[in-house]
């Protein structure tokens with residue numbers, strides 16, 4: 001972080017990277033985010049701490065696309081990453097860089113998933129890890145932090161409040177504060193989603209990228225990735241239009257975007273099932289909004305009910321049990337298509353940021369219970385419903 005409190009971003013010698021990095025050479029490289037190491041911040045790639053992260057599938061969403069009349073709808077499934085969310089990307093690069101810099105202990109506030117991911121990578125790097133979480137965060141992620149040997153504490157408050165506690169505790173130099181955008185390397189990890197989407201689409205930019213936005217690191221990162229690829233001269237087409245999706249229960253970015261503002265006003269009483277996007281005031285709000293304005297994108301708020309409905313659609317139509325954050329992108333897409341903001345022949349990428357397996361409470365298990373000596377019949381008419 002800059003002394004003035006603003007985030008710092010990493011920039012690269014793109015001309016130099018052009019020599020070492022070629023499209024053909026890339027196809028022979030390791031199938032993880034480290035394949036783009038010239039555009040990642042490690043001085044020595046062998047300092048990378050890896051659990052096999054990256055190169056997640058870009059799936060066609062044929063059945064849900066057909067329903068919307070979209071021919072080219074894709075879902076980037078980040079649920080298959082280590083610890084089940086795309087937070088693994090930020091953690092892999094962030095922890096690797098911390099290790100390269102000789103950091104011995106890290107600390108962070110989290111709504112759950114980042115804590116799980118950073119705990120795992122810190123364990124692998126041999127770095128002490130201190131995690132603070134709102135007490136209402138998904139309990140699976142608490143168990144994960146403990147399983148990875150992190151020091152966990154819970155707070156009766158929201159993530160920005162936990163952040164201030166971490167900041168005070170770190171000010172004595174006891175641990176390196178790795179909160180969202182306090183250090184510049186997490187964005188670098190998350191931007192690799194953008195590299196992969198481009199590579200998987202044959203270096204043709206999608207028209208629209210839909211992203212569930214909390215702290216905004218993913219959105220800022222993917223936007224940065226697309227700019228770097230354009231500088232490399234690798235991609236064809238305009239910059240994609242970025243869509244920031246939030247829950248109506250916590251939508252500071254949407255509110256700011258509607259007003260054409262450059263930063264967010266802190267959201268009062270934030271509340272949503274999509275815990276990963278429950279961020280009342282992102283530190284990088286001005287960068288998120290800049291990405292939206294710069295790309296002629298937009299911001300959309302969807303109700304939790306719409307999110308859970310979209311989650312069921314993705315499960316039943318695509319075989320994907322997504323996290324509610326990921327499902328929010330389909331809920332937003334429904335709106336954008338019906339408003340005509342998206343054309344039916346445009347290429348659209350939804351980012352599913354994590355697996356629904358981490359949110360078991362989002363699906364209520366209400367099914368018939370039989371005695372073992374009873375017989376069951378299958379009503380085939382249900383199949384075609």
Ligand SMILES: *Cc1c(COP(=O)(O)O)cnc(C)c1O
Nearest residue numbers: 113214215216217218276325353
């Ligand atoms: C953290 C998180 C988000 C939001 O990501 P940002 O990069 O902070 O905007 C979305 N989905 C899930 C599952 C998350 O854990």
